[in-house]
Amino acid sequence: MRHTVLHSPAFSTLRLDMAEGESIHAQPGSMQAMTPGFHIDVKAGLHMGGKRGMFGGMRSLFGGESFFTVIYKAKRDEQHLMLAPEQMGDIRAIEVTPDTGLKLARGAFLASSPELTFDLHNAGMQGVLATRGLFFLKTVGSGMLFLSSYGGIVEQDLAEGERFVLDNRNIVAFTDTMPFESVVLTKSIKDSFLSGEGFVVRFTGPGKVIYQTRARPSLGLIRGFLQTLT
Numbered sequence: 320m321r322h323t324v325l326h327s328p329a330f331s332t333l334r335l336d337m338a339e340g341e342s343i344h345a346q347p348g349s350m351q352a353m354t355p356g357f358h359i360d361v362k363a364g365l366h367m368g369g370k371r372g373m374f375g376g377m378r379s380l381f382g383g384e385s386f387f388t389v390i391y392k393a394k395r396d397e398q399h400l401m402l403a404p405e406q407m408g409d410i411r412a413i414e415v416t417p418d419t420g421l422k423l424a425r426g427a428f429l430a431s432s433p434e435l436t437f438d439l440h441n442a443g444m445q446g447v448l449a450t451r452g453l454f455f456l457k458t459v460g461s462g463m464l465f466l467s468s469y470g471g472i473v474e475q476d477l478a479e480g481e482r483f484v485l486d487n488r489n490i491v492a493f494t495d496t497m498p499f500e501s502v503v504l505t506k507s508i509k510d511s512f513l514s515g516e517g518f519v520v521r522f523t524g525p526g527k528v529i530y531q532t533r534a535r536p537s538l539g540l541i542r543g544f545l546q547t548l549t
Contacts, residue, residue, distance in 0.1 A: 320335055320336065320337050320338070320341045320343070320432070320463075321335070321336040322334065322335050322336075322412050322463070322465070323336075324409075324410045324411075324412065327409050327410065327471075328408070328409040328470070328471040328472070329407055329408070329409075329470075329471075330407060331403070331404075331408065331409045331410040331467075332351055332401055332402065332403040332410070333401070333402040333403065333410050333412075333429065333430065333465055334399055334400070334401055335399060335400045335401075335402070335430075336397075336398075336399045337391075337393040337398050337399065337400065338393060338396045338397075338398075339393055339394065339395050339396050340392070340393065341392070341393050342390055342391060342392035342393070342433050343390070343391050343400065343430050343431070343432065343433070344388050344389070344390055344430060344431050344432075344433055345388070345389050345390075345391065345402055345429065345430040346388070346389070346402075346404070346428060346429055346430065347361075347387050347388070347389050348405065349389075349402045349403060349404060349405075349429060349430065350389070350391075350400065350401070350402060351401040351402060351403045352400075352401040353391070353398070353399065353400040353401060354397075354398045354399055354400075356393060356394045356395045356398040357391045357392060357393055357394060357398060357400065358391075358392045358394050359389065359390070359391055359392075360389070360390040360392070361387050361388070361389055361390070362387065362388050362390060363387055363388075390433070402429060402430055402465070404429055404467035406467070406469050406535070407469070407470075408467060408468040408469045408470050408471070408472075408531065408533070409467070409468050409470070409471045409472040409531075410429060410465060410466065410467050410468075410472075411465070411466045411468070411472045411474075411491075411529065412463060412464070412465050413463070413464045413465075413466065414461075414462075414463055414464075415435060415458045415460075415461060415462055415463070415464050416461045417459075417460060417461065419494070419527075420457065420458045420459070420494070420495040420496070421457070421458050421464070421492045421493065421494060421495055421529075422440060422455040422456070422457050422458075422492060422493055422494075422495045423455060423456040423457075423458075423466070423491070423492045424455070424490045424491055424492060426467075426535075427456075427466050427467065427468070427491045427492055428456060428464075428466070428467075429465045429466060429467040430465040431462055431463060431464050431465065432462040432463040432464075433462070434460065434461065434462040435458060435459075435460055435461065435462025435463065435464060436458075436459040436460055437456050437457060437458060437459060438456075438457045438459050439454050439455075439456065439457070440454060440455040440456075440457045440495075441454055457495050458495070466491055466492060466529065468491050468531035468532075469531050469533045469534070469535045470531045470532035470533030471531065471532040471533075472491065472529060472530075472531060472532075473529070473530055473531075473532065474527060474528075474529050475527065475528045475529075475530070476524075476526075476527050477497070477522060477523070477524025477525060477526055477527070477528065478524050478525060479524055479525045480523065480524060481523070481524040481525075482521055482522065482523050482524070483521070483522050483524075483528055484502075484519050484520070484521050484522075485519060485520050485522070485528065485530050486519055486520075486534060487501070487518055487519065487520050488534035488535060489530045489531050489532075489533075489534055490520060490528070490529075490530055490531075491529040491530055491531050492529045493522060493526060493527065493528045493529065494525075494526030494527050494528075496526065497522055497523065497524065497525070497526030497527075497528075498522070498523045499520050499521065499522045499523070500520070500521050501518045501519070501520055501521075502518070502519060502520075502521050503518060503519075
């Protein structure tokens with residue numbers, strides 16, 4: 320399977336050229352165009368360590384993704400599939416291994432190769448303050464991962480002990496073993512909120528932080544609170 324990101328960074332689309340028997344797991348509604356030689360199946364949930372069905376679907380929801388996953392499998396050679404996220408932004412292809420696992424913020428997942436699986440990491444209140452959700456999706460094993468963003472995507476590599484601060488609305492993904500903490504940017508909570516920053520997230524290397532250049536529009540107080548619970 321070959322992949323190409325087209326029209327980046329504002330209106331990115333992902334082209335996948337696939338041979339017979341190759342498959343990809345994708346977010347529902349992300350298919351933009353394709354050749355006719357695909358078998359399409361719909362499963363509940365991402366590949367959560369072999370857990371599918373209702374349980375897997377609920378785990379995907381808690382991780383900030385769709386209840387269902389669409390699986391495209393090429394029935395013959397020389398087929399291609401075009402995928403695109405709902406929002407304007409970039410797409411980044413990352414080859415994940417057990418040594419370079421990632422935690423994903425809500426809505427970052429676009430597609431993955433079938434051998435890559437996911438687990439649900441309960442971050443508790445730290446997760447709510449960091450990425451506005453109780454849970455992260457965590458990659459397991461090896462495979463190709465395709466992330467989407469709102470705006471462009473920036474990768475920041477941190478050395479041992481190096482620190483980096485991000486607004487919690489801009490986080491896309493980060494190395495799963497990297498420590499992070501939610502902090503107030505200014506001396507007081509009042510000044511922090513009046514400055515428009517609120518809580519920020521401070522990462523400590525070594526590791527990689529992937530972030531987006533724009534923050535998604537606010538959902539409002541009530542919808543934003545409800546989103547943190549799922």
